[in-house]
Amino acid sequence: MNSVIRATCGVDAEGRVTFGLPLPEPGSAHLLLKARPRKGVPAPAARRLPLEPSGDGRALAVLEPLPPLEEGRWDAFLVREPDAEPQQLAAGTLDLRVLVDGARLDRPSPVAVRIPYRALDGFLAVRAWLRPAHAETDRIGVADRTTTVTARLHGTELGEGAVVRLRGRGGGAERTVRPSTDGDGRGFGFTVGHAELVGGDGTDVRYWDVDVVPAADAAPVRVGRVLDDVADRKQSFVYPAVRTGGRLVRPYYTVDNDLSFEVTDPG
Structure with missing residues (x-):
């Protein structure tokens, strides 16, 4: 049985979301963001992010601002090998300070928002909104x-x-x-x-x-x-x-x- 892996997450001023995992040598592992199933959507979207060693005993994955995530809730998983079963990630420290005053800057269309959060079950997820206005x-x-x-x-x-x-x-x-x-x-x-x-x-x-x-x-x-x-x-x-x-x-x-x-x- 895989032990629980706790991932940290931070957002920078440009909107990048960086995930940190305790994996000194990630190898072929990657981070998987998977949209939760929604009514009328038979195949939930997924986003695969490569993991790179950071030199401090961790591996980092970066979700760039573009392309935006579809609106909904996205759960975070670690995939250790290309065909391995995804392992859901627990939420560690979340650094969301730059989001506190996010309404101060006028947003262009489409308005794309991503907020990492700790779900009720303790796992790491990202809440996304994507609207024309x-x-x-x-x-x-x-x-x-x-x-x-x-x-x-x-x-x-x-x-x-x-x-x-x-x-x-x-x-x-x-x-x-x-x-x-x-x-x-x-x-x-x-x-x-x-x-x-x-x-x-x-x-x-x-x-x-x-x-x-x-x-x-x-x-x-x-x-x-x-x-x-x-x-x-x-x-x-x-x-x-x-x-x-x-x-x-x-x-x-x-x-x-x-x-x-x-x-x-x-x-």
């Missing part, structure tokens, strides 16, 4: 009657007729809000009235997903937060629920770190 949230303020959000567009700019759209999940319900915009065409803010989401017009929607439509004829861009060092926000960034019209409304991050609103009954 992205709207990164900043501040989310929850008040008695409204929630106010500030955000910034990456990969595109705001134009004439821009709106923020809340769409009821699984149905045709829709609400639109006019955003306030910064002078550079990227920064914007919007306020959502809780009463608009609780079904006063007969609509009964539990989840509302938030997009920004940058211009009248533009494709919608999902609003969320992915440009830092947090791979999973849903359980760690929790906002209060506010009673409105006999129901509770709260903003939250989905499993994909996208911004949505949830409407529930008290108790």
Whole structure:
């Protein structure tokens, strides 16, 4: 039985991800990144990275910024020989300091993001997003009657007729809000009235997903937060629920770190 191998991981300012393994002489071994299976995708993608000795008793593998990884979760494995069974790698030290302020730089299209992280089972994985454009949230303020959000567009700019759209999940319900915009065409803010989401017009929607439509004829861009060092926000960034019209409304991050609103009954 193979012993557990713990890999370190670091990200530099250019977006390179470097993996370090305790292998003084890697030989023909390589590091394998394998996408987790997704519904409707029969053959998950894989990326093979050569391992090179570093001279300090370790071997290093480098994931370059290009080509980008497909969106999803990628698990890390060591393959010791070309036909050997992949051995999943445990997560060691993760140096993600350069990702903390990742939203400060404007990203071109497509917006490609990779965040190494320690999975719940302790193994090493990489979370990837790849989208034509992205709207990164900043501040989310929850008040008695409204929630106010500030955000910034990456990969595109705001134009004439821009709106923020809340769409009821699984149905045709829709609400639109006019955003306030910064002078550079990227920064914007919007306020959502809780009463608009609780079904006063007969609509009964539990989840509302938030997009920004940058211009009248533009494709919608999902609003969320992915440009830092947090791979999973849903359980760690929790906002209060506010009673409105006999129901509770709260903003939250989905499993994909996208911004949505949830409407529930008290108790």
